[in-house]
Amino acid sequence: MLALTPELCNVLHRELAPSPDDDPFFARCLRQSQLRLEVLAASLRPPSSSAAAAPLARVLPPPPSLPPQQELQVRLPQEPGAGGGSNPSGSKKRARAATEVVRATHLSPADHLRYRALVRRARLTFEALRSSYQRQETSSGLRNRHDLRASSQMLSAGHWLHREVRIVGDIPGVLVGDAFYYRAEICVVGLHTAPQAGIGYIPGSLLDEGHPVATSIVSSGGYLDDEDTGDVLVYTGSGGRQRNRVDHHADQTLERGNLALHNSYLYGVEVRVIRGHDIDQGPHRKVYVYDGLYRVISSTFGPGKSGHDVCKFKLVRLPGQDDLASKTWHTAKLLKESMDARIRPPRYISLDLSKGAEVLRVPVCNKLDDDRSPLLFDYIVHPEFPVPPAHAPVKQHRGCYCATGCGSKCRCERKNGGVPVYTEDETLVMGRPVVYECGALCGCPMTCVNRVTQRGMKHRLEVFRSNETGWGVRALDLIQPGAFVCEYTGHVVVMDDQPGSALMEGRSIIDPRRFPERWREWGDASAVEPNMKRRQFTKLAGPGYVLDVSHKRNVACYISHSCTPNVFLQFVLRGNEDESFPHLMVFAMETIPPMRELSIDYGIDGEIMELMGS
């Protein structure tokens, strides 16, 4: 007989975590690393014989290793030994733009993961700052540029990535398909350098050849002569146009960015392409997606549609990269449409794993093999927590009395330390030991801001078979950071039920207490913004249960493990629910593009244990 000790509760089923090293990013980074070499080889062949051999670039050094703890930490600007003088928050002097030109090749998979962690942390910081600035009341009349405030703050605190080098080609840690809501955020991770300008380039003064060379462009379709079929992009140069206007009023010239892009053509230098798309959800109506490396195959100058002269550059996507976002997003859209029409796409083994129980259908896709195992489980939408025994003292009414929405005066809000838990667009403001939502006894309606997770899933997910992770979950919708994703459910096993009657050999157990406190990473910008004191929350006594997912489970059980996760677990209590039985709620901690796999930190690094028959 087995006692239900925490160690034993850490047991995870094989299919949930195929191996301790398993990390979706890991496998993919490996693949990308090989591609990068091919890409580099291709880019070293200049198309025109007159041009010099391919220029520039040393090799990017391996990334600094991150401290293991999860807390956000101030990363001081890279200062080699002495000099420089440390740059504590207030100093106005900023590090100069870098003078060293570098390509990121020959990075080991471990390097890729470390860079991914850096990028992830920079984006978490940006989002924390941005969202807190957005919530701050804007002083009268002034436009609230929370995005710019966040990025400048990070720049002066030394938190922009890759400030010490100019990178040609891929930015390590940024994956093809990564989505951003603001131009400022793109600058923070080093994908692009200009806050507004479309062409990012290295000035000629930094290169031996003496000519400026473009390394990145942002294409938002702002010019008349743009043409875009995905793999082939005709990009119009800068100038001759009023800001925010489409029509030209003057001729363009072959200077600055235009000249640099022309040189990229001559030298055969690869260019990062970021596309801007109009969308109807999210913090503002726009999203930018990194679409990978392109190469300029022609550069022309002459009259455009307006009659004025324009520079036109034809770019072709380099082969062997991950699928183009526009393509991926389109397949996601088709899938959703076909789902709505109840037509089962090929190789889908179910249109709805939950059989109607979930607010949104959860399709299951297996394009790899004959495994149909997800269909064998009972789907359970909500965990069944034990009802308190009848002889327990009758709890007094602990809900709030808000008739409409719950604001600052709401007693549930006060339980949360007086800080609102969710924003108006239903994203989590800050991770905490436990979130108190309004509950059954509260006077507020279901539409209350403080009932976000009770309204169920808002973003479509699908369960899919993959080479890297066995079964996994991916998003079909674009999910914005902080958004509620789904609940983690299974059969509730009360810990008091010792000794072991409930636990039998071979059970798959999820122990809520074993998840690392990744919520600490969400919404905390105290490392960069000293005014934002790190909040001290009262700790929740550990949950008094584990989930047995051997027979009953839901989508969440198929989420893969990663040490650079894009979703995290947040405990949630509603009204006066028993504190030993918090709900396990999954929230997004990144901007998750459609068809991107979800990953969560199960806290199993290198110490997975299996419960075998005795």
Place this chain on the structure above:
DNA sequence: GGCAATTCAGTATA
């Protein structure tokens, strides 16, 4: 080093 010029943003207002 200082400073003007540049820019496929983003927000608020009519």
Place this chain on the structure above:
DNA sequence: CTATACTGAATTGC
């Protein structure tokens, strides 16, 4: 709701 006004920030290159 779309057009327009206007502030904005980092870089480049003089």
